[in-house]
Amino acid sequence: MYPLKFKPILKTLVWGGEKIAPFKGITTEQHNIGESWELSGVKGNESTVSNGPLAGRTITELIEEYGERLIGKANYEKTGAQFPLLVKFIDARQDLSIQVHPDDALAAKRHNGSKGKTEMWYVVSTDKDAHLMSGLSKAITPEEYVERVENHTITDVLHDYKVSPGDVFFLPAGRIHSIGSGSFIAEIQQTSDITYRIYDFGRLGLDGKPRELHTELAKDAIDYSVQEDYRTHYTGRKNEETTLIRCKYFTTSLLEIDSPFEKDLSSLDSFLIVICTYGKGEIMDDEGHCESIRQGETVLIPASARSVRLVPDGTMTVLTSFV
DSSP: OOOEEBOOEEEEEEEEESOHHHHHTOOOSOOSEEEEEEEOOSTTOOOBBOSSTTTTOBHHHHHHHHTHHHHOHHHHHHHTTSOSEEEEEEEESSOOOEEEOOOHHHHHHHTTTOOOOOEEEEEEEEOTTOEEEEEESSOOOHHHHHHHHHTTOGGGGEEEEEOOTTOEEEEOTTOOEEEOTTEEEEEEEESOOOOEEEEOTTOBOTTSSBOOOOHHHHHHHOOOOOOSOOEEOOOOOTTSOEEEEEOSSOEEEEEEESSOEEEEOTTTOSOEEEEEEEOEEEEEETTOOEEEEETTOEEEEOTTOSEEEEEESSOEEEEEEEO
């Protein structure tokens, strides 16, 4: 067990842009890359190790072999060989569809025991006028929701936020949302690929046909409660870890450092994901295993590690997440 890197899974999407490859420092002939799946246990899209003796092995194979040493005792008992989180970078050249995800109970009932999808967004960078939508701005009924989808006014009852780098949004299952054009985002979520597309602005897919909507499926999945503000507010301090989101599915923190930082993992009983959003440096565990890390890379620290040390080359910003 040592700090693990993975090959990114690049997804060409109708709304995708051209920022992900240069952000990650990779060369590819692929275009309209909307998502880079950094760490995934989703069946059919399992991440593959790219460094060290375990290179070429999938995350699922490693969990089957190492179990709690890799992901922690409680996580292994709960999720077995499926890695519990999915980490992505998302580049929205156009507005994504307005969508919602089911919770665990509804997903299990409808989708053969699947998990629901609670997620969070950290805004890495933005174009001018970048925006996103999160949550209802006024109370509506399920019947009104259907009417608004049909008459193209669903956006009138959603909170639309102008966003800047560092903005954070928590999206529990059931919250209507859409990543808007000009937003480049790091997303951390439950391992689930279940999405109910509510509205797609009349757009055609890559095949030239309208993309399927899931109006009725979404109707029962939506949380119709209304909040005044859906943005997560926090105050970050350099060289100190700031908790952004803490929920039963993940705890995610922000760390901006210009000097070495050590994190004690001895009581965690979980893996630790480290996502670099700016800068570069080195990451090492308590056994002396050392790996480079740079902007656009994600490193998995196994649960067997007792501590992790980050050494920046200049200033480095990372997100850390565990279950």
